[in-house]
Amino acid sequence: MNAAHEDLNLKLEIYEGPLELLLHLIKRNEVDIHDIPVSLITAQYLEYIEYIESINLDLAGDFLVMAATLAHIKSKMLLPADSLEAGEQPEDPRLELVRPLLEYSAFQTAAENVSMRPQLNRDVFVRGGVGSETLDLPEDNQPESLMVAKSSVYELVKAWQDLYARRTAEGLSLKFSMETVTIGEKLVQIRAFLLSVKSAHFRDLAGLDKNNYELALNFLAVLELARTGFLRLYQDSDVDQSGPRLFLADPAAREAPEKLDYR
Amino acid sequence: MPPLKTIVEGLLFVSDSAVSEETLSQIVEEGVSPEDVLQVIEELNEEYEIRNRAFAIKRVAGGFQLRTREELAPYCLRLKKNAPAKLSKAAMETLAVVAYRQPVLRAEIEKIRGVDAGGTIRLLLDRNLIRISSRRENLPGRPMLYSTTGKFLETFELDSLNSLPTIEEIGRITPPKRLKLF
Numbered sequence: 001m002n003a004a005h006e007d008l009n010l011k012l013e014i015y016e017g018p019l020e021l022l023l024h025l026i027k028r029n030e031v032d033i034h035d036i037p038v039s040l041i042t043a044q045y046l047e048y049i050e051y052i053e054s055i056n057l058d059l060a061g062d063f064l065v066m067a068a069t070l071a072h073i074k075s076k077m078l079l080p081a082d083s084l085e086a087g088e089q090p091e092d093p094r095l096e097l098v099r100p101l102l103e104y105s106a107f108q109t110a111a112e113n114v115s116m117r118p119q120l121n122r123d124v125f126v127r128g129g130v131g132s133e134t135l136d137l138p139e140d141n142q143p144e145s146l147m148v149a150k151s152s153v154y155e156l157v158k159a160w161q162d163l164y165a166r167r168t169a170e171g172l173s174l175k176f177s178m179e180t181v182t183i184g185e186k187l188v189q190i191r192a193f194l195l196s197v198k199s200a201h202f203r204d205l206a207g208l209d210k211n212n213y214e215l216a217l218n219f220l221a222v223l224e225l226a227r228t229g230f231l232r233l234y235q236d237s238d239v240d241q242s243g244p245r246l247f248l249a250d251p252a253a254r255e256a257p258e259k260l261d262y263r
Numbered sequence: 264m265p266p267l268k269t270i271v272e273g274l275l276f277v278s279d280s281a282v283s284e285e286t287l288s289q290i291v292e293e294g295v296s297p298e299d300v301l302q303v304i305e306e307l308n309e310e311y312e313i314r315n316r317a318f319a320i321k322r323v324a325g326g327f328q329l330r331t332r333e334e335l336a337p338y339c340l341r342l343k344k345n346a347p348a349k350l351s352k353a354a355m356e357t358l359a360v361v362a363y364r365q366p367v368l369r370a371e372i373e374k375i376r377g378v379d380a381g382g383t384i385r386l387l388l389d390r391n392l393i394r395i396s397s398r399r400e401n402l403p404g405r406p407m408l409y410s411t412t413g414k415f416l417e418t419f420e421l422d423s424l425n426s427l428p429t430i431e432e433i434g435r436i437t438p439p440k441r442l443k444l445f
Contacts, residue, residue, distance in 0.1 A: 100377070
């Protein structure tokens with residue numbers, strides 16, 4: 001019964017890619033990676049592919065490419081080598097397989113090595129929570145408590161995508177409108193909004209737009225305002241929250257909010 | 264002035280991120296060298312060890328940081344409740360390729376692993392373990408290049424990328440099993 005159980009487990013193993021499967025077969029058969037018995041490995045490889053297809057799992061095309069490569073190597077080994085100069089050694093056709101396998105195998109081990117290291121917040125812990133930073137903001141606009149994380153453009157793009165996805169999920173509305181909002185009007189609108197609330201989440205801006213076009217304009221306006229130093233963007237260290245936060249940055253900018261014209 | 268050992272311990276206690284011995288020595292006072300700091304850090308670690316303290320000073324990301332002993336993990340996890348989800352084998356492999364081959368193209372990662380890497384790259388970007396470091400300007404479409412982040416070093420308690428054994432070393436350490444003939 002135990003043996004049957006093992007067999008089941010073995011068969012349920014899913015290999016992500018052809019190299020992983022091949023390495024597994026080489027290890028299981030305890031054969032030398034530099035001297036792969038191509039017939040045996042090919043047979044077992046095809047057996048696995050047939051099995052996966054039999055249980056109706058989608059098979060990545062890469063698996064089939066590798067199957068073709070294996071068949072090709074097998075046939076090359078059976079055929080006599082092409083005309084060679086006297087004394088020249090024919091190249092082992094298996095080399096094209098061995099090189100990537102050895103490389104992948106090394107990276108597999110490297111990944112295991114890294115996984116075995118003590119992992120922060122899993123095996124080892126530091127005092128308190130995430131690192132915090134003081135914000136580079138005017139004193140009257142410092143949030144009482146805020147954890148800020150180092151951030152990148154990537155997070156900004158992600159916040160935009162989230163906002164857009166939420167919008168699309170709420171139902172696509174196809175509207176024909178003669179109203180044309182300009183980015184200049186958006187700039188003024190966001191300035192006014194931010195002057196009244198001083199700091200806001202990226203997501204709060206969703207209330208200021210009527211359609212996807214305006215949402216895009218909003219985003220551009222935020223970038224423009226950040227560029228001109230009117231607002232600053234910060235990312236809460238709690239990344240899953242509501243995207244970057246917008247802060248009013250320059251007190252001087254508040255005095256003359258209408259100077260720019262983007263029409 | 265309190266003893267250097269006490270000051271260094273205090274600074275490490277307060278700091279949110281790893282601090283280098285240079286920074287520590289500059290903070291303390293003139294006449295204190297980074298070597299002096301290293302010396303007291305070693306002494307502190309010995310004391311912690313002898314007295315069975317909960318933490319030790321570890322070298323990570325180019326500096327020093329107080330970190331709990333690994334034996335305490337189960338208790339700390341109960342307090343924290345939200346341990347980061349374990350990274351899958353696929354994600355760890357992608358991370359390893361980025362760590363060793365950086366800056367690296369997605370296509371290069373996929374060539375080594377033999378499978379699509381889009382999903383794992385996105386996950387690692389989300390977890391802030393890798394970042395888009397630049398673009399390959401001389402290729403069509405200027406594809407993005409990926410590198411590991413400081414958080415990668417902090418997460419896996421690495422001082423620098425050089426703390427990892429080279430991939431060539433790894434290739435040699437794990438020789439393929441010899442063929443059993445009979």
